[in-house]
Amino acid sequence: MDLLGDQTVRPIPCNKENVVLVSMYVKDHVFRGHQDAVDQLVWHKTNADLLATASGDRTVRIWDSRASKCQANIPTKGENINIAWHPDGNLIAVGSKEDVISFVDTRKMKVVKDCPFRFEVNELTWNNAGTLFYLTSGNGTVNIFRLEWPVRSISFSFDGALLASGSEDHVIDISDTRSGERVADLPVDAAIFTIAWHPKKLLLAFACEDKEAPRGPRETGQLKLFGFPN
Template identity: 25%
Template structure:
């Protein structure tokens, strides 16, 4: 189904070659650093750029840029205004360190250059938007909206070239490295495989029970596995060469909203309404660590080069009683 990348090419630090060494490392580096996001009530979505120097965040009314400094501290840089409603999904360019895309409940998709305060392009859609992602060559963006429409934008032509409507709820989307297939999480416990760019269904993966909804997806860095988070509080891991489930993570009590692989592919983080993020050894499902939270988790994202886990949660109150929007990064010395 997908073209594989040799796992030997993936960067793996010595501490992350076995579950025991990973547990030891993260036991010593168990601190989360907090970065305030100015002029926002909450952060709904996050995405690292391709080299991990910046984190893009979608908030209740804008997108924000945070930069990682020389000491690996995340610092707020700026808000980029343009959306009129909540920004539910962010996708970083696969080829540029400054470009990214966002989609919002305001029925628009916008393209950004983090060096500019205004969006570089805007596309109007049929309904409030939920998820989007670039294809590997950055030539297309695929998105899902609340009307259960999947659409594709041809960025070279500058237009939406195809939309298709499903009877099932449509959720997160990931694209295979070859750029020929998209995986769409859906209700009915399934993941639909669509061809690109015509969005024709080519395969259905029955990933979770019929009464559950698949909500979140993440492909492993070597392209061999697909993690599927669902409303049944489980995360299943699928071998894409055989389309068989090889492991199921079952330590959460609430729907799995977000899932992320580490850059080496050995660790997988899952976030939900549970007041912790579960970090597991991907091949065995063994628990490596729990990242404690004071409220529910919206999204998780491993850094593309370091063992740092960014995450955003429901807003907490500051000392004035106002909602405080923050992004946290886990993996620092105590």
């Protein structure tokens, strides 16, 4: 795969020894559409025909390598420089020059969450099981976030120091964004629907299914608050 300065993406076949045979490849597919440099790309983990690109033009594009065309053009807020695709294919993480990681839901083809960091974010990736999310920083650290169950919602505290994630394991994990260490586990009665930190203090609001409510044709929910001492 060749990342070119003219905002194009070009796959180059390799032989069995993984040596690029520039003079022997049959067809040169050029993918055009980005309006700025393509800084990083990633292949879909299970669909070998799809790849995604991160560009300084503030978009993420998903390409069909077999059809040589763009399948989706997803706008983001920042100039993108790194990208990772979750192993299940349903989520793309893209990092910008402003140290904001945007999470793209590939089923909806849109950004569902923007997460700013207070340190320089360089590379990002998931492990093969999709349970760990890795961030490397400009200060020489590797930050690891554990995702053992499907995560439904994440939120950063107002000062960017804490990251809360709500998943289907009936626990809200709260981690230190600088060290990556877990600082609190908040047990809940049901799978989390959504979570959000207060904009000015360490007060976490979250909503989940109400297990004590009478059963009906639709799920019922409840809202709760959890506060850290200042």
